[in-house]
Amino acid sequence: MYRGYVSIWRKLRKSFLWEDKPFAMGQAFIDLILLANHQDKEVFFHRRVEKCMRGQVITSILKLSKYWGWSQGKVKRFLDLCQKTEKLKYTIKKKRFIKITLCNYYIYQTNQKKDGEDKFTKTEKRRRRDGEETEINNNYNNYKKNIYSLKNENEKYLFDKWNSLKITRHREFEKFKPCLTAKLNHYSKAEIEQGFQNYAIILASDKHYFSHRWTLYDFLTRKNGFDKFLPANNPFETFKNFTNKEKNTNDDGYR
Numbered sequence: 001m002y003r004g005y006v007s008i009w010r011k012l013r014k015s016f017l018w019e020d021k022p023f024a025m026g027q028a029f030i031d032l033i034l035l036a037n038h039q040d041k042e043v044f045f046h047r048r049v050e051k052c053m054r055g056q057v058i059t060s061i062l063k064l065s066k067y068w069g070w071s072q073g074k075v076k077r078f079l080d081l082c083q084k085t086e087k088l089k090y091t092i093k094k095k096r097f098i099k100i101t102l103c104n105y106y107i108y109q110t111n112q113k114k115d116g117e118d119k120f121t122k123t124e125k126r127r128r129r130d131g132e133e134t135e136i137n138n139n140y141n142n143y144k145k146n147i148y149s150l151k152n153e154n155e156k157y158l159f160d161k162w163n164s165l166k167i168t169r170h171r172e173f174e175k176f177k178p179c180l181t182a183k184l185n186h187y188s189k190a191e192i193e194q195g196f197q198n199y200a201i202i203l204a205s206d207k208h209y210f211s212h213r214w215t216l217y218d219f220l221t222r223k224n225g226f227d228k229f230l231p232a233n234n235p236f237e238t239f240k241n242f243t244n245k246e247k248n249t250n251d252d253g254y255r
Contacts, residue, residue: 021069046096055105060097154189155180162216165200179220198229209241
């Protein structure tokens with residue numbers, strides 16, 4: 001199962017899959033393979049021209065820490081571990097950059113072909129590569145569509161929930177969709193629903209003085225609206241009525 005090797009497409013580093021951080025140690029090592037030169041060449045780094053051989057990487061601990069979502073100390077410890085286990089060798093050049101040599105790069109990226117391996121023509125390889133890229137993009141687009149569909153369901157659910165509480169009732173869902181979308185970008189469906197329920201309870205209670213009936217738009221967008229009715233802000237204590245005056249809470253009209 002663990003014999004042989006696979007080729008890794010360098011463009012993987014630009015995929016959304018590679019943006020998930022922090023990296024695992026295995027992912028960090030594969031990233032070094034992707035960063036390594038496939039042929040000898042000169043590299044311009046920190047205003048210096050350095051000779052970088054095949055299988056080498058010229059970079060800095062700071063850059064790797066940003067790539068991998070690690071602290072600089074963790075990057076240094078990882079490189080020390082890999083050097084100790086003879087996976088790579090590295091040197092620090094004038095505290096500005098590091099040169100990493102992958103010990104087995106020629107094994108990872110051998111150009112020799114064995115019987116039954118790599119018999120695809122350049123055109124066939126290009127088609128396979130383009131097909132894989134298209135599949136990745138299609139999967140990502142489907143993922144975005146599913147997220148959009150779920151958000152739309154949540155918006156409609158919250159709109160109907162608001163109307164069921166009879167605070168103020170509205171007929172046109174599309175009119176209120178943008179403000180619901182904006183709130184769902186920062187709060188969960190459950191948090192927004194709880195805010196609605198707390199507001200409805202306080203409006204109907206003689207033990208609380210707040211009696212103003214906002215439209216759904218005003219409730220979600222005003223500074224003293226939705227946030228004030230979140231459990232974290234203790235609305236039942238904040239709006240507690242110490243005079244016990246009765247409130248007029250009858251309002252069944254659509255707006």
